[in-house]
Amino acid sequence: MAKILIVDDSRTSRKILKGILEGAGCEVIGEATNGQEGYERYVELKPDIVTMDITMPVLDGIEALKKIKAEYPEAKVIMVTAAGQKTKMVEAVQNGANEFVSKPFEPEQLKTIIEKVMNG
Ligand SMILES: [Mg+2]
Numbered sequence: 001m002a003k004i005l006i007v008d009d010s011r012t013s014r015k016i017l018k019g020i021l022e023g024a025g026c027e028v029i030g031e032a033t034n035g036q037e038g039y040e041r042y043v044e045l046k047p048d049i050v051t052m053d054i055t056m057p058v059l060d061g062i063e064a065l066k067k068i069k070a071e072y073p074e075a076k077v078i079m080v081t082a083a084g085q086k087t088k089m090v091e092a093v094q095n096g097a098n099e100f101v102s103k104p105f106e107p108e109q110l111k112t113i114i115e116k117v118m119n120g
Pocket residue numbers: 008009010053054055056
């Protein structure tokens with residue numbers, strides 16, 4: 001069972017994501033509302049997977065990804081993207097993002113990606 005940290009500034013997105021992940025048999029071990037908090041939770045909790053929103057206050061998802069990967073290159077980070085974020089996606093790939101899921105979430109797509117990241 002994958003232990004997951006959800007990083008997203010939207011309460012609604014966190015709630016939807018948590019529901020889908022738990023429905024897929026994952027354990028959501030923590031949530032964070034911005035990139036800085038996400039980085040701190042990562043260090044504290046060492047989740048198997050992080051779902052990382054891109055647009056967030058304080059520290060965005062790209063900067064949080066960089067911070068996590070700089071210290072923990074083995075970290076598995078799935079970036080959560082919205083429409084019109086092609087440039088950010090390229091930047092995320094360059095900084096070691098493992099996978100992408102797009103909003104609005106599709107449960108089956110999300111499950112497939114979680115399995116892929118866990119097995120790869
Ligand atoms: Mg956001």
